[in-house]
Amino acid sequence: MKKIISSLAIFSLVIATSCSTPDGIDSDLSALDSTNPGNFDKIFDVSTDNSGLVKITPIADGVTKSVIAVGHGTGDPVTVYPGEFTTHVYPEGDYVVAITSYDIAGNSVVNEFPLDVVYRAPENITASTTNFAGTILNLTASADYANGMQVTWGDGGSGEVPTVMTGSLGGDFTAPGHNYAPGVYTLTVTALSGGAATTTATFPITVFAPFGLPITYESPIQNYGVGGTFGGVGTAKVANPFPGGINTSNTVWRYTKPTGAESWSGTWTPLSAPNGVPINMDNGMKIKVMVYATEVGKLLNVELEQASTGIPNQVLKVAPTVANQWQELTFDFGASGIPAGTSFAQLVFRYNDSAGGTGEVIYLDNITQSN
Known part of the structure; x- marks a missing residue:
């Protein structure tokens, strides 16, 4: 009889000992205050095609997530996790990107990083013209890194207002047909970066007079090769x-x-x-x-x-x-x-x-x- 009681006592002791909570696996998180996140930084990958697209990648040690305020527009901050990034399209200008970093204990640190977005000047302007209905000229132009284009036709004097062309980044831009009087002109195309930088190119334009008698072969605005x-x-x-x-x-x-x-x-x-x-x-x-x-x-x-x-x-x-x-x-x-x-x-x-x-x-x- 004593042997059996002793066995039960031992079994009870084992159960009591097994139900104890080991150190560090309880509700006390005070030890996490010593995680010490740091080395906060960022990677700004700014596009060079004048799209204004910027890739923002937070980097830091001991961070579980980052909340990014892009510093432009009214959108909500963006939450990213380690190894992730977000993107934003910026107009040309100076910005401050605020990154709030959180550690495993929920503590946060806010760091601000300056961002300078500068658009490059467009390059390689080309233009092609076609005539229809006599002296009406159609213009199509393009340029690398052009976010917009304008044309000055060259027949409006010193106060001529440029005509805005229709198109988009990476494509052709077109202007509505322009009606010239017969003559010789200098057409100016201005390619816009979307920021302060612009590039211009000029093109000589001869608008021929309608062909008819008399034919002298002397006029600079007569297309004698027609036909x-x-x-x-x-x-x-x-x-x-x-x-x-x-x-x-x-x-x-x-x-x-x-x-x-x-x-x-x-x-x-x-x-x-x-x-x-x-x-x-x-x-x-x-x-x-x-x-x-x-x-x-x-x-x-x-x-x-x-x-x-x-x-x-x-x-x-x-x-x-x-x-x-x-x-x-x-x-x-x-x-x-x-x-x-x-x-x-x-x-x-x-x-x-x-x-x-x-x-x-x-x-x-x-x-x-x-x-």
């Missing part, structure tokens, strides 16, 4: 190689029919609106052309096409009668039966259309219309 050639001939505006006699002008039109060019080769010039002025035959039935040829007898064609009244194309051929000097040839359409009110939307020149090219070169100038 084109066919059959292998070539054309170019050149300095007058033979000034004298009836033609002392500075520039003329060179027409080349090289060996191998087709007999039917020639040039065509559109004269229809908005880029041209049709030839209205009510203003005169005669087309006059100054010609310099190195030989006589080969016919020059003046052809009027695309009649407003639906009549067939009109063709007249006249040969130079003198060589190596300027001569004015007259192409009289008065006997062609052209109805009153007829205008033609295209002018064509052909030379010696009875044979292929043999390397002929002639010069044309001062194309006029008269009665």
Whole structure:
């Protein structure tokens, strides 16, 4: 009997001993006051593309979480845990980022860090222009790191207000069509960083006048190359190689029919609106052309096409009668039966259309219309 009691006593003692709470695993957290978090710092990763994006990564020893007040805007502070970060988009400027660090005991420390966000000046401005409806210019531009763009068209005087272009960072910017008077201008594109830095570039702009008679080959705002050639001939505006006699002008039109060019080769010039002025035959039935040829007898064609009244194309051929000097040839359409009110939307020149090219070169100038 005594043996059994003794065993029970021992068992009871073991139970009592097992239920005791070991040191350090109870509700007393006073020992955590000695965790000593420290080495507070931050990492600011500021983007360089003018987006204003900043990555904020708190770093410290012994911290369980950080609460970041970004110092800009009205949003709530952001809580991050060790190894995490937050981002914020800043305008250019100086800011103070406040980071509240918490240790395992719930104690907190606030540290403030200055942040300087500076946008870089845009680079590599490019611009492309297209014309439509005559003298209206469309502009598209781009630049590296551009947060915005403006254009000064160059025709508004010293007080011209820049036009704001539409677009976004990393893409193209466009401006509404601008209506110029024919002339030569300097267009200025200003690329904006989104901050204080800007970059400008200038581009020469020639706005051509509508093409029509008379054709002098002297105007800086006339596109004498409008239209084109066919059959292998070539054309170019050149300095007058033979000034004298009836033609002392500075520039003329060179027409080349090289060996191998087709007999039917020639040039065509559109004269229809908005880029041209049709030839209205009510203003005169005669087309006059100054010609310099190195030989006589080969016919020059003046052809009027695309009649407003639906009549067939009109063709007249006249040969130079003198060589190596300027001569004015007259192409009289008065006997062609052209109805009153007829205008033609295209002018064509052909030379010696009875044979292929043999390397002929002639010069044309001062194309006029008269009665």
